[in-house]
Amino acid sequence: MATGAGAGMAVREPNTGKLVIEGKLVIEGLGKRYGATTALEPSSLSVAEGEFLTLLGPSGSGKTTLLQLICGLVEASEGRVVIDGRDQSNMPVHQRDIGLVFQHYALFPHLTVAENIAFPLKMRGRPSAEIAGRVASTLDMVHLGHLAGRFPRELSGGQQQRVALARCFVYQPSIILMDEPLGALDKKLREHMQIEIKRLHRESGATIVYVTHDQEEALAMSDRICLMNHAKIEQLGTPREIYERPRTAFAADFIGISNIFRGSWDGNGALDTPHGRFALPRGAHCQSKDAALVIRPENLHLGERDGNAVSGRVSEIVYAGSETRVIAALGDGSPLVLRLGPDDPVPAIDQAIVAGWARDKAVLVA
Structure with a gap:
């Protein structure tokens, strides 16, 4: 219950x-x-x-x-x-x-x-x-x-x-x-x-x-x-x-915007995905080897963080007043969404970028 x-x-x-x-x-x-x-x-x-x-x-x-x-x-x-x-x-x-x-x-x-x-x-x-x-x-x-x-x-x-x-x-x-x-x-x-x-x-x-x-x-x-x-x-x-600690990929995807990387959990502190090997939050655990890593757009930053990074090319920029939303295409064409604050530098359309996140700002889900 x-x-x-x-x-x-x-x-x-x-x-x-x-x-x-x-x-x-x-x-x-x-x-x-x-x-x-x-x-x-x-x-x-x-x-x-x-x-x-x-x-x-x-x-x-x-x-x-x-x-x-x-x-x-x-x-x-x-x-x-x-x-x-x-x-x-x-x-x-x-x-x-x-x-x-x-x-x-x-x-x-x-x-x-x-x-x-x-x-x-x-x-x-x-x-x-x-x-x-x-x-x-x-x-x-x-x-x-x-x-x-x-x-x-x-x-x-x-x-x-x-x-x-x-x-x-x-x-x-x-x-x-x-x-x-x-x-x-x-x-x-x-x-x-x-x-x-x-x-x-x-x-x-x-x-x-x-x-x-x-x-x-x-x-x-x-x-x-x-x-x-x-x-x-x-x-x-x-x-x-539910927003900060979704338990499943569905919950993460349905509530708000999420970047979800699916892969194989090594049983320890990393997730192997087609986009790279990512460090997991400390103490993260999953019920199966098949898992996914969830990163909210506001927790993504330009540049590598804690060894976690993905590369893409900017496909769209959306200005929304208090924030700017940057949408990039990864190597396989899947989208990556970042939310930049008003003082953050904004890349140009078609610019190549590297985005990363602090390991404890991500969530491991089934």
Whole structure:
């Protein structure tokens, strides 16, 4: 079972010795099959109260299936879902204390902003005075108090998304699930809404499970990332852990930009590759001889470092304000990416370069 920073505590039941993970949300051996097709391998993890966990991965990786299993939109083939210590695996969607936010806002066009936000409270039979108070405080939280009387058609995309978020936060569900909620927004508005959701999470203390395929979004917003691939959990950890210490070549390649050199580990301190023999980080170990060395572009420098160097020819230069990205072609045509700071000398197109890295700035992965 996966436990990481921010996860619940793993304990053993005193009578059976069974390992149990304690947390706000616990999934144990949860899996889904459609005939011979596996949509999700049996998976286990826990989410602590107040945590922001992102399910990240490419299309078909199992992240949306896992979200649907948690909320009950899809029936599990095996395993269980435990929320606040109660097994809710067989409960229908409407009986699970879960809030849902989707990419499409699904606002009621005939209701005002305030009426849209009040709707889930009315459906739960809350008193009018309580509804008015909660709607007012939630409108303040999403900075929409001045638009309470407007209809959805009179709002921008970002404002509509904030209404959808407020409608979910207002009734204070035990867990909030978000499925690509920013997918319909443009880049600038998307980045603004990322900050808004982080603020809402911090101020409300809500437990959030968030689905996205956008790696930058996951890095920016999450307490932890659950990286998924081929219908299973590839790696679970904080954004820093996954970015700086990926466990597999897939994790390194999917999160950010990486230079990956595949080769044969000598069982000691070097990796033999078609591009040369490279010194490994001190204490590096791998489960097999077939391994790969990962170097992030910001850890590559012009010139040899610690005996590690590769040669190439500059094929492209991309200026991005605070950094300049240099793309070079190695001898076999494969790309090499360097990030240079504003004070670093920038080579010319078609210039031959040598790039190196400090051995402890690389990561050995399977």
